[in-house]
Amino acid sequence: MPIFSNNNARRTSFYQELQRRERQWWQARHRLITLQERQLFWFGENSVIMWLLWQFVSYIVVAIVLMLVSKLFDVHLYLWQYMAVFGVQTLIFITIFSAKGRLANKMQHNIHKADLLREQMLNEMVILASDSIFPDIHAHSPISLQHIHERYDAQLRLASLQCLLQKEIDAGRLLLSQREIEARILPPELADDELTPHAGDMIYKSLLQLQ
Known part of the structure; x- marks a missing residue:
């Protein structure tokens, strides 16, 4: 038996569109939550510690990569070359960290857009559900x-x-x-x-x- 037995053609059409909007609402809701989690991780109260921790981890990763490259390709790297790589890496970190405020504002803007889209999808769901x-x-x-x-x-x-x-x-x-x-x-x-x-x-x- 059809989901709607009375006036089913029009109401089923609205219901199918409601299902599509529901999927979009779930996607928008998931994106909003993901952005909020990222904001908390990178720009929350303990964000400075997390930035420094990740930079420390990146030093270790780069050092391991350099040693593997040196061993696999039999390339001898001097100490000043290691220092140069870490220096460039530190410079990049300082540049990005100094732009933390702008990055936080951009993240907040993306969260605001995602929240508006979520609310829009919900409102459209309500309109379709009304019919x-x-x-x-x-x-x-x-x-x-x-x-x-x-x-x-x-x-x-x-x-x-x-x-x-x-x-x-x-x-x-x-x-x-x-x-x-x-x-x-x-x-x-x-x-x-x-x-x-x-x-x-x-x-x-x-x-x-x-x-």
Whole structure:
């Protein structure tokens, strides 16, 4: 049986587009988290220590490479040549480190762009859901998150559905009868695992039926 049995042609078209937007939302969310992790690593409170640590590691790597090259190709390198290589390496590090502020600003700009894209994808998902799954959910309320997930052949992730349904709750059109699971603050991959054991107990009730 089709996912939508009533007016299924138009609603299924919206649903297929919703699935595509969901994939884009997950990609944008993943990129945002990756950028935030990089920002914390390179520009966080302990970033100076990490920069110095990585520079120290790079000295060791370059020294090993030079020794291997010298051994494999039977090339004798003098001490001043080693010092010259390490000097150039240090100069490059100082140049990059001095530009740390500009690099941090660029990273923050990329994070802002990724966050805007994530929010844009989510808003487009909400618009598409309003023309596809939301009317269906309201019509079959009360309904659990697990039932909703199964109703659409598990083609939308639990975390995506929960995020979309939260928009309906915030708009005063749905009510969650069980305590809210704080999955929204987790990365989607972790949110799915967090929601799975509770999905059957998360019952959504339509407030439109009371109006």
